[in-house]
Amino acid sequence: MKATEVVERRRALLADFMREVWSNGDVMRCGAYIAPSYTIHHDPGDAWERQTVDLPGFMDRVRLSRAPFPDQQFDIRDMFAGEDSLAMTWLWHGTHSGDLPGFPATGQRLTMSGATIYYFDRANRITGHWQVTDRLGIYQQLQRAKPHPA
């Protein structure tokens, strides 16, 4: 396979992974995309940062991350080709339907932006990611949505 074909294949896989797993919450599809060992290299604020998880561990991470925002959607903005990786910029939105630490569910619609580098092995499975998100933006939206004390 030519280098450009590998990039195109990975772009298509990543778009499917984001839609099926992270947006639609179909955790049973994780095995179609991720490697047996997946490393969260950098992801400030993520409970799994610097951990390596197996498939069941990754599925737990998806379930627990999506629980407060069951209707969440990642809209892919753009992708960029690296050596063994793809960089992806995205916009996220979701309804705050489940409790977060310090922030009981408000029903508020939240938005966020971020950038993620996804790493691939030779079989085009995703082996991990490096991510920065605008978590201060989410924190500010949650603060504003908080019910005022009576």
Added chain:
Amino acid sequence: MKATEVVERRRALLADFMREVWSNGDVMRCGAYIAPSYTIHHDPGDAWERQTVDLPGFMDRVRLSRAPFPDQQFDIRDMFAGEDSLAMTWLWHGTHSGDLPGFPATGQRLTMSGATIYYFDRANRITGHWQVTDRLGIYQQLQRAKPHPA
């Protein structure tokens, strides 16, 4: 010029721009890298977000952004090729030597991570950026560094 040569040329220009302008603070070098019109497409928390500036306006932005952190350094982690753009991941550090709103200078060393997409024109000048930074991480470090009330 071949597409791969264009990418290599832009990588080298971007590395020089980051070192000379953003790390070393040599604002007189801005004109060597940026287009006559530069747009801050997306940059949550940046005072110039969604504005288009000319060269003197861009130089002001660099001066004012660097003032609280005169020794700041951007360490480029990786670059990724887009159509008319480069995506760049980076780690930043700087000493909090000047006052920020609500946070008088503490002399504390701060660190941050981020990802920036830089857009180029046909003359390989930078026409703008789209950026996400972990500004909550900085906010938390500033909160911790704040002198306790007597």
